[in-house]
Amino acid sequence: MDVGKKLTLFHNQKKSFLQKNNMQKIGYYRKSGELFLQNLSLKKLVDHYGTPTFVYDSNLIKNSFYMLKKIMDPLNGKIHFAVKSNDNLGVIKYINSLGAGADVVSIGELKRCLKVSVKPKDIIFSGVGKQKDEIEFAINKNIKQLNAESIEELKDIIEISKNIKKTVNVALRVNLDINAKTHKKISTGDENSKFGIIYNDIVNAYKLINEASFIKPYGLAIHVGSQLFDYDVFFQTFSKIKNLALELRNLGYEVNHLDLGGGFGVDYTMKNLLNYKSLSKALNEVFKNKEFQLSVEPGRSLIAESGILLTKVIRTKSTNYKNFLIVDAAMNNLIRPTLYNATHSIQPLKIKSDRSSKKYDVVGPICETGDFLGIDFNLQETKKNEVLAIMTCGAYGSVMRSNYNSRPSAAEVFIFNNKEILLRKRENIDELLNLDIIPNF
Ligand code: LLP
Numbered sequence: 001m002d003v004g005k006k007l008t009l010f011h012n013q014k015k016s017f018l019q020k021n022n023m024q025k026i027g028y029y030r031k032s033g034e035l036f037l038q039n040l041s042l043k044k045l046v047d048h049y050g051t052p053t054f055v056y057d058s059n060l061i062k063n064s065f066y067m068l069k070k071i072m073d074p075l076n077g078k079i080h081f082a083v084k085s086n087d088n089l090g091v092i093k094y095i096n097s098l099g100a101g102a103d104v105v106s107i108g109e110l111k112r113c114l115k116v117s118v119k120p121k122d123i124i125f126s127g128v129g130k131q132k133d134e135i136e137f138a139i140n141k142n143i144k145q146l147n148a149e150s151i152e153e154l155k156d157i158i159e160i161s162k163n164i165k166k167t168v169n170v171a172l173r174v175n176l177d178i179n180a181k182t183h184k185k186i187s188t189g190d191e192n193s194k195f196g197i198i199y200n201d202i203v204n205a206y207k208l209i210n211e212a213s214f215i216k217p218y219g220l221a222i223h224v225g226s227q228l229f230d231y232d233v234f235f236q237t238f239s240k241i242k243n244l245a246l247e248l249r250n251l252g253y254e255v256n257h258l259d260l261g262g263g264f265g266v267d268y269t270m271k272n273l274l275n276y277k278s279l280s281k282a283l284n285e286v287f288k289n290k291e292f293q294l295s296v297e298p299g300r301s302l303i304a305e306s307g308i309l310l311t312k313v314i315r316t317k318s319t320n321y322k323n324f325l326i327v328d329a330a331m332n333n334l335i336r337p338t339l340y341n342a343t344h345s346i347q348p349l350k351i352k353s354d355r356s357s358k359k360y361d362v363v364g365p366i367c368e369t370g371d372f373l374g375i376d377f378n379l380q381e382t383k384k385n386e387v388l389a390i391m392t393c394g395a396y397g398s399v400m401r402s403n404y405n406s407r408p409s410a411a412e413v414f415i416f417n418n419k420e421i422l423l424r425k426r427e428n429i430d431e432l433l434n435l436d437i438i439p440n441f
Contacts, residue, residue: 026057026059026060026063027057027059027060027305028042028057028308028389028391030351033350033351033352033353034349034350034351035347035349035350035389037055037057037415038057038059038415038417038418039418040415040418040420042055042310042349042389043349043350043387045310045413045420046310046312046349046387048420049411049413049422049426050411050426051310051311051312051328051329051387051410052309052310052311052312052327052328052329052333052410052411053309053310053410053411053412053413053426054307054308054309054310054393054394054397054398054410054411054412054413055307055308055309055310055412055413055414055415056091056303056306056307056394056412056413056414056415056423057306057307057415058094058306058414058415058416058417059306060305060306060394061091061094061095061098061302061303061306061394062098064274064301064302064303064305064306065079065095065098065099065100065302066098067274067275067276068264068276068296068298068301068302069099071276071279071280071283072283072294072296075283075284075287075288075290075294076290076292076293076294077283077293077294077295077296078101078122078293078294078295078296079099079100079101079295079296079298079302080100080101080102080103080122080123080124080259080295080296080297081095081096081100081101081102081103081297081298081299081302081303082103082262082297082298082299082300083102083103083104083105083109083112083113083299084103084104084105084109084299084396084399085299085300085302085303085304085394085395085396085399086299086303086307086394086395086396086397086398086399087108087109087112087399088398088399088412088423088424089112089115089116089423090116090412090414090421090423090424091303091414091423092112092113092116092118093116093117094414094416095302095303096113096116096117096118096122100122100302101118101119101122101123101124101144101295102118102122102123102124103123103124103126103262103297103299104123104124104125104126104127105125105126105127106127106134107131107133107134107137107138110123110125110134110137110138110141110143114141120141120142120143120144121142121143121144122144123141123143123144124143124144124145124147124221124259124295124297125138125143125145125146125147126147126149126173126221126223126297127147127149128149128150128194128195130146130149130153132156132160135156135157135160136160136164138168139157139160139161139164139166139168140164140166142166143168144169145169145170145171145218145257145259146168146169146170146171147170147171147172147173147221147259148170148171148172148173148197148205149173149195149196149197150197151197151201151204151205151208154170154172154205154208154209155208157170157215158208158209158212158214158215161212161214161215162212162213162214165214166214167214167215167216168214168215168216169215169216169218170209170215170216170217170218171218171219171220171221171257171259172197172202172205172206172209172219172220172221173195173196173197173220173221173222173223173259174196174197174198174199174202174220174221174222174241174244175189175190175191175193175195175196175197175198175199176189176196176199176222176237176240176241176244177189177190177191177198177199178190178224178233178236178237178240179233180224180225180228180233180263181225181228181230181233182225182226182227182228182263182265183226183227183340185339185340186225186226186227186340187224187225188223188224188225188226189222189223189224189225189237190224195223196222199244202244202248203247203248203251206248206251206253206255207253210253210254217253217254217255218256218257219245219255219256219257219258219259219292219293220241220244220245220248220255220257220258220259221258221259221260221261222237222240222241222258222259222260222261223260223261223262223263223297224237224261224263225263226262226263226265226299226300227263227265227266227300228263228264228265229265229278230278231278231281231282234278234279234281234282234283235282235285235286237260238260238282238283238286238287239286241258241260242258242286242287242291242292245258245292246291255292256292256293257292257293257294257295258292258293258294258295259294259295259296259297260283260294260295260296260297261296261297262296262297262298262299262300262301263298263300264276264279264296264298264300264301265300265301266300266301266304266305266392266395267392268304268342268343268344268345268391268392269343269345270345270391270392274301274305276301299395299396300395300396302395303394303395304392304393304394304395304396305392305394306394307392307393307394307395307397307398308389308390308391308392308393308394309329309333309334309389309390309393309397309410310349310387310388310389311327311328311329311333311373311387311388311389311390312327312328312385312386312387312388313325313326313327313382313383313384313385313386313387313388314326314327314328314365314384315384316382316383316384322361323358323359323360323361324360324361324362324363325360325361325362325363325379325382325388326363326364326365327362327363327364327365327373327388328364328365329364329373329390329410330363330364330365330366330371330373330404330405330407331364331366331368331370331371331372331373331404332364332366332401332402332403332404332405332407332409333364333397333398333401333407333409333410334373334390334393334397334400335400335401335402336393336396336397336400337372337373337374337375338370338371338372343374344373344374344390344391344392344393345390345391345392346362346373346374346377346379346388346389346390346391347388347389347391348379348380348382348386348387348388348389349386349387349388349389350386350387351380352380355380355381355382356380356381357378357379357380357381358378358379358380358381358382359376359377359378360374360376360377360378360379360382361374361375361376361377362374362377362379362388362390365405365407366404366405366407367405373390374390398410398412398424403427403432406429406432408426408427408428408429408431408432409424409426409427410426411424411425411426412424
């Protein structure tokens with residue numbers, strides 16, 4: 001199907017939470033062939049901010065959040081935004097304003113949340129290698145919960161809390177050897193991965209928590225992987241963690257909270273709408289009795305769809321095998337295609353009806369063959385200086401940027417109430433150079 005038509009279809013089909021509730025029209029759409037968001041022409045944004053630029057739609061974020069909230073509310077469930085998916089301060093602030101807490105994995109992410117006034121009591125700190133200063137800082141800030149990922153880490157938390165004489169809620173992140181049926185690099189639930197405490201060690205770990213004077217036993221946490229769709233994976237994960245919690249309760253331990261992680265998948269090819277059907281079914285089957293307070297830690301499903309990356313064609317070029325569009329965004333701006341072979345839909349900024357379709361590799365200027373944004377894409381014939389939109393880039397897009405090839409990062413712009421807000425300035429090369437210290441040879 002023609003990619004432009006696909007985009008229109010995608011958003012027409014979307015019976016969103018906001019639309020059902022008579023709120024604003026949401027998502028990217030076309031007017032006279034040109035890409036729009038809310039009331040704004042994306043061409044105008046390109047003229048103003050240049051490229052490469054990430055754009056986020058507040059309405060799509062709000063829609064994803066409310067869809068999930070509708071599922072979680074009746075189950076005593078809280079949503080904690082996984083900041084690792086997009087740590088822009090404006091994004092964190094916006095998602096927090098909707099009512100989400102945060103899930104962080106470093107002191108840096110924690111400080112980002114505090115800087116935009118996310119309440120410590122709404123912050124969960126996960127992560128497999130928390131250091132002493134991170135643990136101490138988090139305890140001193142009175143965050144909601146620390147998830148311990150190993151017995152060794154647990155012992156450190158116990159010692160630090162004792163030294164500073166401050167109580168902290170600790171949950172154990174468990175590894176229940178679950179195959180998440182997802183890409184190897186984002187699968188975290190089985191014993192080949194570094195995450196969580198294995199089943200055989202849990203009772204011992206819970207005993208340690210229970211005996212420690214400055215630790216409040218909080219519950220269990222799990223996150224088996226990212227980009228999950230499969231009902232069986234959700235059902236197995238939720239059943240296993242619940243059964244383990246009940247076993248611990250039978251042993252007399254207090255286990256009130258279950259943190260079910262994130263990982264809810266989105267369709268990068270934009271053929272299917274974001275829906276939480278299999279998640280919702282599994283959640284309702286396993287937790288209908290409301291014996292636990294639940295939390296989830298979604299990143300991608302809240303923010304991915306809302307974001308696009310606008311990039312300009314620097315040059316076109318053909319070989320006997322390929323047609324290349326060499327664009328001004330590269331793997332340093334969006335590494336997902338290179339790292340996970342991820343396919344993001346690519347759209348022209350303006351559809352021109354007189355153009356025929358052609359197969360292209362959309363590649364960046366970085367000196368590696370692995371620097372690509374899309375391989376073998378059918379696009380309308382595209383010329384130098386024309387702009388493309390790489391879709392579904394809101395999660396794990398800008399946040400995974402680098403300065404490889406001394407390339408500055410992209411700008412980030414947020415569209416809110418039909419207005420554009422610059423969330424992150426494009427880096428400039430002088431700023432980058434200033435970080436290096438020239439030795440006195
Ligand atoms: N909670 C924990 C403990 C996690 O490790 C993660 C993701 C999440 C929540 C959020 O998962 P999400 O809902 O966003 O799938 N860079 C990769 C994804 C890495 C995910 C790492 N952990 C990508 O671009 O696909």
